[in-house]
Structure formats: structure tokens, C-alpha cells
Amino acid sequence: METTVTKTGTEDKTWGGGNQPLKVSYGKMMMWFFILSDALTFSGFLAAYGFSRFKFIDSWPIADEVFNHFPFLHGVDAPMYYVALMTFILIFSSVTMVLAVDAGHHMKQKKVIIYMFWTIIGGAIFVGSQAWEWKNFIKGEYGAVETRGGQILQFVDTEGHRVALNEIAIVDTHGDRTQHEEKNGIWYEKEATLPSYTMDEIKAGFTKRNDLLIRTQTLTEEGEKTILSRAESLKRLNADAIGVVEGANLVHNEYGTPLFANFFFFITGFHGFHVFSGVIINIIIFINVILGTYERRKNYEMVEKVGLYWHFVDLVWVFVFTFFYLV
Amino acid sequence: MAHDTAHHESNIGRIWKVFFILSVITIVEVILGIIKPAFLVETTLISMKLLNWIFIILTIWKAYYITWAFMHMEGETKGLRRSVVWTAIFLISYLIFILLTEGDYIYEVFKGGYKAWDF
Numbered sequence: 201m202e203t204t205v206t207k208t209g210t211e212d213k214t215w216g217g218g219n220q221p222l223k224v225s226y227g228k229m230m231m232w233f234f235i236l237s238d239a240l241t242f243s244g245f246l247a248a249y250g251f252s253r254f255k256f257i258d259s260w261p262i263a264d265e266v267f268n269h270f271p272f273l274h275g276v277d278a279p280m281y282y283v284a285l286m287t288f289i290l291i292f293s294s295v296t297m298v299l300a301v302d303a304g305h306h307m308k309q310k311k312v313i314i315y316m317f318w319t320i321i322g323g324a325i326f327v328g329s330q331a332w333e334w335k336n337f338i339k340g341e342y343g344a345v346e347t348r349g350g351q352i353l354q355f356v357d358t359e360g361h362r363v364a365l366n367e368i369a370i371v372d373t374h375g376d377r378t379q380h381e382e383k384n385g386i387w388y389e390k391e392a393t394l395p396s397y398t399m400d401e402i403k404a405g406f407t408k409r410n411d412l413l414i415r416t417q418t419l420t421e422e423g424e425k426t427i428l429s430r431a432e433s434l435k436r437l438n439a440d441a442i443g444v445v446e447g448a449n450l451v452h453n454e455y456g457t458p459l460f461a462n463f464f465f466f467i468t469g470f471h472g473f474h475v476f477s478g479v480i481i482n483i484i485i486f487i488n489v490i491l492g493t494y495e496r497r498k499n500y501e502m503v504e505k506v507g508l509y510w511h512f513v514d515l516v517w518v519f520v521f522t523f524f525y526l527v
Numbered sequence: 528m529a530h531d532t533a534h535h536e537s538n539i540g541r542i543w544k545v546f547f548i549l550s551v552i553t554i555v556e557v558i559l560g561i562i563k564p565a566f567l568v569e570t571t572l573i574s575m576k577l578l579n580w581i582f583i584i585l586t587i588w589k590a591y592y593i594t595w596a597f598m599h600m601e602g603e604t605k606g607l608r609r610s611v612v613w614t615a616i617f618l619i620s621y622l623i624f625i626l627l628t629e630g631d632y633i634y635e636v637f638k639g640g641y642k643a644w645d646f
Contacts, residue, residue, distance in 0.1 A: 222607040229607065236611050243619045247626045254630030255637070264560075284557040291553070295546045298597045302538055349646035418645075423568065440646060511597045515590055522586040526560045527579045 231505045235512045238474075242516050245470065246523055249463045259417040261456035262425070263525050269336045283525050286329045287517065290475075293322025294514040301507045304500025309489065312503060316486045319510065323479040330472045337464065340447030343395075344454040345402060347440035352456050354415040355406070356427060363412060365444065368405040369397040395444040402444060406437055417456050464524065471520055474513050481506050545596040552585050574631075 222229055253260050264279035271282070300315035343365035344354045355363040377398060382390040406412055414433035418426045428436060445454045453461040485506045494500045559567070559578065567578040595601045600608055637644060 221604075223604045224607060232607065232611050236615055239615050240618055243615075243622060247619075247622045250623065251626040251630040254627050255633045257631075257634050280557050280560050284553065287553055288550070291546070291549050294593065294597055295542060298542050299539065301599075302542065347646060349644055351645055416645075508598055511593055514597075515593045518586055518589050518593065522556075522582050526556060526582045 225501060227505055228501065228508070231508045235508060238512065239516070242467075242470070242519070245463075245467050246519060249467065249523060252459045252463065256457055256459070258419045259457065260419070261417075261453075261460045262423075266337065266455045266460075267333065267525060269333075271332070280525060282329070282333070283521060286326055286333075287521050289322050289329070290326050290514050290517050293319045293326070294511050296322065297507045297510045301500070301504050304494070304503045307495070307498075307500070309492065309495055312489050312494075312500060313486070316482060316489060316503070320479055320482050320486060323475055323482065323510075327472055327475050327479065330468060330475070333468070334465075337461070338447050338449065340445075340454045342454070343444065343446045345399070345437070345441040346443045346445050346452060347436075348442050349440070350458070351440075352417055352445065352454060353436060353441060354425070354454075356413050356415045358411050358413065360427060362415075365397055365402065365446065368409070368412065369401040370405040370408065371397070372401055372404070395446050397444055399441060399444060403437060403441075407434065467520060468524070471513070471516055474516065478506075478510050478513050482510065541596060545592050549589055549592055552589050556582060556585055 267283060268277050268279040269282060270276065270278040296315045296318040300312045300319060303311035303315060341364070342354065342362045344352045346352055355368060357363055377394065379394050380391045382388055410430065412433070413430060414428045414436055415425045416428065420426055445452045447454060448461040450462055450465065451458060455461070485502055488494065488502065494502060559581065563578065567581065568576055570577040572580055594612075600612070636642065
């Protein structure tokens, strides 16, 4: 703000102060440099994702198989559609934001209120959608088994369609494996949540059904997962498999390497946190607009600054979308 | 605020135009991602599928429109524009180059059988 600059009487001289070589206010310039540094942070994460992916280039999970849910369409294979919708919602909220900035330039308070309202709604829908994506990813779909070396083995039928654990397992009703809890222990220890089926139940079921095969993490030349022959499948399952995996967390991931889950949680989580804080900041500015703070100040530059941040969040999503879902 | 009143004419027409361009690019990306045309997947350019190159170029194109039109970088002075954009492009390119090279090297080490991983 000009009022904060002490007048020295030498304003017309080059070094007299009050110069704005970049022709923007302090606040806006600092918002740009904050965005630059935040962009470098995100680039660090995405480049690290690229590093891990290049490291496991022939065994990385296929995104289309991981994110293929759409609300109210249960069991329908719909890769990409939902995330495309989310992208549209975010781009559209960027459009309403820039419309709010434009209305602010013309001092149209009512229009700024309306456009900022829709921006906030769009952001909230986006965060909700991301939470839903997380839920699906954490819950998992078919389940898999993990080998001693941390490799994931998934089950398919002879046509290559995925088969869920509950279709395979022959439940042993005599076995009674209860979860060890802290209160029963000599030491204050508890074990991880027990999966729905034990390894023996899966092995028994797999051996009985001749149409079942195992799919490994390794990608073929065509970019599909390798399917083992029946003999190899049996050998692999009996020799190497040690545990049942359902869904994904930071340690185990039924879709493939746990690194994929780690990066997914971390990068989309960090982006989601940006969207969330963007919504909060938008709400604060929105309230200020309603109260007429910027009418009295005779400029809507705050809307412009929060707009810059909001567009940046959209900008990051464009890259996250490409590297997690497309490439 | 010492505001540059020069670029205060309404930009609504341009905003909708940019929205249209961004939407079309996204739709093209999604369609390519779903059908995955065989010749784009099979052709490799500088150790990456042609399809992936197309995705990355389209993404950078979208990023350009968001930064230039929505964030109004086109209206800022040359000094601000370059100090933000050039810094980002230089550092990010460098980071990507070193990390992907290293990742590829580690892949070769794993593949060479020096380390057992598939058990």
C-alpha cells in the first residue's frame, strides 16, 4: 500500500524509493514468488514419483486398473471418467474465479459475490471427490497376495478377468484365528488388522479351481501384466506367497508396489490440502467481499491475490492428473 | 493502490475462449487415455511412448493458458514474468533430468541381476 511508504521527497529519482520496477504491488509480487516456491515443491514430489517409476518401469501399476470407479456405477469399469470430471470441476472453478477477479476490476460487488460463491462450491466438490477416490483406493477391490519379496500376485481367470479373493477362498470354519489385542498381550503389543481370509484358505481355493491363474506385477512388451501358466501359478503361490493384501495403505498395496500408494497418498494429499486451504482462504475473502471491505478500500486486489493461488492449485492438478492418471 | 488501469477492459470473452480451449485439450487427453491408439503406444521417441509425449505436451500447453490467461501473466512486466517462469523452467528441467537419469540407472542395476527382488 502506498500509504505505508514514507515519503522522502526524492520519489522522482531512481533510488528515491516508491519505485515499482515490476509494476505490481508488494502483495501480488510476493504471491507470485510464493507460487514459484510452491511449484518447485510440487515439482520435487512429481520428479521423485518419476524417479521411482523409472526405477520400476516394467512393474509399475496400471492407473486405469486402479482408478476405475464412478459414483453410483458399481462394478462398472470406468477408468478416467471420474477424474476427468474432477478436472473439469476444478478448471471451471478457476473460470468463475477469474470472472470474480474481472468483476472486481469493475467494482461490481454483487458479481464478485456470485462468482466467488461458485468457486468455493467447486473447490468443495473437488475435495469431496478426492476423499472418495482415496476411500476406493484404501478399500481396494479384488484383493491379492503378497510374496516374501514384497511382490504382489493377483488372481485372474483363463480369460484374463480379475477374480476377487472372496470367490477363491474356501473358508475353514474350524480354524479360529482371533486378532491379538493389546489387552490380551503380555507385552503392550497388538497385531495388524487380520485380512478376511487366511493364506491357507486362499491356497486351498486356488488349488481346487483349475481355471484360476496368477498375474504378476511384471509388465509385458505390450504394457500388460504378465499372466503365469497354471503350473507356474501353483508353484509361485505355494512357494512364495506369505500374506493376503486387501486394499492399500503405506506399507501394503494390492495394486502393486507400495511406492505407488505412498506417492499417490502424498502428492494427491498435499494437493488436496492446498485445495482445502484455498477454499478456506476463498471463504475469508468471500466474507470480506460481502461485508464490503473492498468497496471501502476501493479496490479488489485481495480477490486477485487469492485468485492467483486458486489458479495455481488448478495448475498443479493439471500436472498431477497427467502423471498419475494418463502417462 | 497504484493500479495500471490500462488492462481493465473486460476480459470475459477471452476467459470463455480459454475455458473452451482447456476443455477441448482435457477431452482429447481423456479420449486418448481411454482408447490408447496402438501406433502411439508402439512408437517410442527418446525412450518414452509417443502417447506419453503427447500427454506431456498437451499438459504444458494447458499450463501455459492457465498461467498466461487466468493468472494474467501476459499482463505483467517482462521482469516479473521472466523471474518467475524462467526460474521454474530451469530448475524443474534440471531436477527432472537428474532424477529420471538416476531412476533409469537403478532400473538397469536391478535388471542386471545384482539384486534379487522377485521372490
